[in-house]
Amino acid sequence: MLYTEAFARYKAKLKNVNWSVSAENSDGELVISLWKHRFTKPEGNTIKYFDFVTRWKGPGSNELKAKLQEAHANKQVIRPVIARTSDVNAVEAGVDASTLKNEFFVREDWFGTLTNWDGDNFEITFVRRSA
Template sequence: MLISEAFSKFKTKQKNVNWSVSSFNNNGELVVSLWEQYFHKTSLNGKTSMTYIDKVSRWSGAGQKEFISNLDKATKTETVVRTIIARTNNPEVVDKGGDASKLKNTFAPKLNWIGKLKVWDGDNFEIEFIREI
């Protein structure tokens, strides 16, 4: 699935289909495309969740400024976060902050995941997702 198709599943569009990786939908939810390799399965008190851990300084693409602005806004309003899992054929390029738009990528919207921004310090961020029942 293309990234634009994945965003449309959450009833939102990217500001720019070439570089936007986050957008707010009409429900006020923040929709973000996140790399598969930065998700970690966690369990606490019998509850399983998926936590995404990353930092925006790892990459410098055109969508970075918009992403930072959207995380700032989400922090102030305790916004629900929705995710699209991005998978690539070359995770090493992503790890090094390279231009992932030139890679073979697929995008899978997780329509039944509800997320909450747990950590945001202007660089480091963590988003915890639980599965909706």
């Protein structure tokens, strides 16, 4: 699935398709592109995602930081666009991931909450439930 198609599955439109990694949808949910390798193993119907904004490069990181701050303040529901990359080490080193082979998919049955946010580090806890 294309990146923009994955966001569209949640009725979200990216502000800029070249650098945005998050967008709000028409239901008031925050949709974020998240790396598959940063998810924990599921525990029951719960799975967690850990990351930090300063690892993300470019204007998309500033937009993401503002969106996470808003999600934290408003207890906004978060929906995942899951990105699987051909080179995890490059992503972790901060290489421009748009130059890598990436695949995108959604989990429409996952609804997340920002459970930790310190202005950089963040944790999202997703619970599987019917959409």
